[in-house]
Amino acid sequence: MMAELRRGERRTGQVREAIREELERDAEEDAQEPDVRRVKPPIIEMQGVYLSFDRPILEDVSLVAEEGETIVIVGESGTGKSTSLKLILRLLVPEKGRVLIDGEDITHLSFEDALKVRQKMGMVFQGAALFDSLTVFENVAYPLREHTDMGEEAIVQRVREKLEFVDLDPDDVMEKLPSELSGGMRKRVGIARGMANDPEIMLYDEPTSGLDPLTTGTITRLIMKLQRELQVTSIVVSHDIRSVFKMATKVALLHDQRIVFFGTPEDMAAAEDPYIRDFLGGL
């Protein structure tokens, strides 16, 4: 019995020694290698972007979004807020400057490669842009059927999960057509479709426009829940200043084709700049 105990003690000592050596080796390796987290590029970066159609839309626009941040882009109508989202999605290509996703310059990608990059992103459109010939289930299942090898059962399960996440009853809405839903429900289905294949980035184009204050609150809470629970990086174009202050980690204010303020909501609220004060007062 005593011999067995001694043998056990010896073995425990050996294990302890092995762990200590392993930890020391790890510490040495860490000291030699640079910190990966520190050199990881921003998840979204716009560098000196210039775009014009008949007139300049964006001039020298730069913006950085780190992983897990929620950046809200605000500004008057027609200042290029939605255009910024289209540039990030590479639906538009800037005439000057670059757009980087995960450190990869997407400006000169081929159309096919751009489609692949877009799979990292989910987009919620102003009018939800649900496919009106497909049911709610088919809409949310669309990216899964298109880009994954998931079986039908797994797809149904995932669609149910996502609909529940956006506070919709799957049994009630799955077989409905978008035309049978209210505006707020359509927006929520749009969010469920956008997040169906768990993208790293979510983009929202005026997600609360045209909604009543209660539904606006629900959508804002959903966006915050998405960031909190899934650590998704979000870019939101919004007019609703109350929501902006609730959900933004940083705010970008567009004016005269340029970003005139980029910082935290607190800094924005404290800013002395007359235009920013006017803007906040006017909303």
Added chain:
Amino acid sequence: MSELILRLNARAKSSVLSIQEYFTLAWNAVRFIFARPFYTQDVIQQMDEIGVKSLGIVLLTGLFTGMVLALQSSVQLQTFGATMYIGRLVAGSMIRELGPVLAGLMVAGRVGSGIAAQLGSMKVTEQIDALNTLGTDPIKKLATPRLVAALVMLPVLTIINDMVGIIGGNIIASLMLGLPTGLYWRTVWEQIISGGFLFGFIPNDFVQGLLKPFVFGAIIAITACYFGLRTTGGTEGVGLSTTKTVVTSSILILVSDYFLTQLLLSVLVMP
């Protein structure tokens, strides 16, 4: 004066750009036929939309065209006492020209406008952008299935149109002119074989009659997708795209019919 020149220059550039975009769309739609993923379900759905649902309009058009053709030609043929050749006239006109062209024009009106309106609505409600953001090429998903369906269904509709037209001619020939049905169909067959054969066994009339709807099908699908996917300006824009689709594809069908006929007559060896 210089402003006029500048305007003309801008107009010319815009026209050339439009033609380039039209052919780029056509090329991509054709290219994607052979690239994965294959949207088989969409192709079948479009075949139903373009083919099966156009059947009624094509049957009516074919029947009455054949009947009126027999009626009109009977007046002329009676002058020469040659009413027995009415089957030849109806079959020749239907198979070579009227069958393909009328089926093409009917489908351009019914299906072309429908495709343009559907894609136009999708464009103005950002559904096309949504497809793009979901990593799907809208041309592959929307234009290619419609092109394939039109390429397959237009020749099928044309064959039905030809058949019904010839039957319509038969009805008039036997009811109004008292021509025996057997004689009518014998003259129809004489017409088919009189045009000569490709490779010794495919009647030239069939080659002409089936090559044309193939081209017309491509014209209808590409034109409708082109105008649909370029729609701007809300519901008014959708209406405009629909009109442009019907007008442009009808004109292209008639113009290409002339050139195709010229080409086929010079290529196919007629006896």
